[in-house]
Amino acid sequence: MNKRDYYYWEAKRRGYKSRASLKLIQIDDRFYLLKSGYHVLDLGASPGGWIQVVLERTGSNGHVVAIDIAPLRIRDPRVKFLRMDVLNHEVFEGLKEYVPFDVVLSDMAPKLSGVSSWDHGRSMELAERALEIAMHTLRTGGHFLVKIFRGDMEKNYVKKCKQYFDMVKVHKPKASSPKSAEIYVICKRFKLESTP
Numbered sequence: 001m002n003k004r005d006y007y008y009w010e011a012k013r014r015g016y017k018s019r020a021s022l023k024l025i026q027i028d029d030r031f032y033l034l035k036s037g038y039h040v041l042d043l044g045a046s047p048g049g050w051i052q053v054v055l056e057r058t059g060s061n062g063h064v065v066a067i068d069i070a071p072l073r074i075r076d077p078r079v080k081f082l083r084m085d086v087l088n089h090e091v092f093e094g095l096k097e098y099v100p101f102d103v104v105l106s107d108m109a110p111k112l113s114g115v116s117s118w119d120h121g122r123s124m125e126l127a128e129r130a131l132e133i134a135m136h137t138l139r140t141g142g143h144f145l146v147k148i149f150r151g152d153m154e155k156n157y158v159k160k161c162k163q164y165f166d167m168v169k170v171h172k173p174k175a176s177s178p179k180s181a182e183i184y185v186i187c188k189r190f191k192l193e194s195t196p
């Protein structure tokens with residue numbers, strides 16, 4: 001069995017909707033982003049593997065606001081789903097009543113074309129938008145986790161994150177396929193006050 005199959009079956013065995021859950025578990029076990037009672041924004045949340053992990057780790061007082069262009073089939077009173085495109089300007093209006101968040105997560109990914117420079121560009125557009133949303137919705141001291149596809153704009157993005165967060169690390173969890181260009185940027189302790 002190759003690595004990809006192992007994480008696929010492991011996620012299934014543990015009742016998760018996607019292998020992505022195991023990536024978030026590995027990241028959170030190492031960087032401690034989620035805590036009981038936290039209020040979390042999950043960008044690109046479908047089919048809901050990260051939401052399952054967030055609900056487990058934030059407990060009965062935790063809440064998730066989930067956004068995706070695709071439908072989501074999780075019914076839980078702690079989850080509020082907003083079906084929208086994050087690039088749409090209405091996203092800030094939609095989030096107004098839920099701010100501030102303790103953690104903003106983004107596992108958003110474009111539809112892959114197979115052309116790495118194009119996929120990198122589209123992924124960076126989503127990551128820039130996720131950072132912009134985090135800056136408007138995070139509480140001071142809050143955390144931000146974002147997926148990007150590696151490429152030449154990565155360095156500047158990480159540099160930018162460092163202006164706004166105390167600690168920034170780039171990490172690829174074991175559950176992420178080595179063949180995939182995806183990596184995660186982990187940003188801890190937002191230094192500013194959000195500007196809704």
Ligand SMILES: C[S@@+](CC[C@H](N)C(=O)[O-])C[C@H]1O[C@@H](n2cnc3c(N)ncnc32)[C@H](O)[C@@H]1O
Binds near residue numbers: 018021045046067070
């Ligand atoms: C890798 S999947 C996320 C998997 C999810 N974290 C999970 O654990 O189930 C990426 C998601 O990003 C969403 N997405 C891509 N572009 C988006 C956009 N502009 N606005 C909102 N969601 C977007 C896709 O629809 C897709 O569901």
